[in-house]
Amino acid sequence: MTAPYLNIQENNKPKQWLNKVSLNADYDITQVLTRWGNWARKEAYQQRKVFSLYQSQKKEHKQVCLDKDGLIIDGIISTMKNSKIAKIKEEAKVLIKFYYGDEMIVDDHVYIEPSKTQISSTLIIKPKNLREIAQDLACSEGNIRKIKSSGESYIIGALSMQTMLTGTELELLQHLVF
Secondary structure: OOOOOOOOEEEEEEEEOOOOOOOOOOOHHHHHHHHHHHHHHHHHHHOOOOOHHHHHOHHHHOOOOOOHHHHHHHHHHHHHOOOOOHHHHHHHHHHHHHOEEEEEEEEEEEEEEOHHHHHHEEEEEEEEOOHHHHHHHHOHHHHHHHHHHHHHHHHHHHHHHHHHHOOOOOOOHHOOOO
């Protein structure tokens, strides 16, 4: 199927040329990325066979996206992490810290008998808020908010481009309430 061409007359020229175009997504990217972060944490806990830690989390940390959607968003964030542009790498870092979290290994000393101890290590993944990320990266909270917003816009653009090129959309978008 060919695209229709419009005949533009000289008297029908636009009054003003647009330099910038903004894309407004019809979904809330924070809900999508929150579910991606929950999905990624769940996968990390399952991989390390400490699924009980995932099940003991709050209810809002248990809403996950489908594997297909999680892999798509994971691919976009991996592309951001491997980018040669420092700004995009920083955006990926902030998004990962905010939605997925930082991995911490906690060593516990378990006393079996009075003279015997056993060390057990537990993986804990805790999402960080904007203030904690700002302290880690030694910059202001407002700057982190801008970086996070820019990264979210990058992901909206990447998802829109994927929809445009392949015609497939995240299945998660059909189930979210806006």
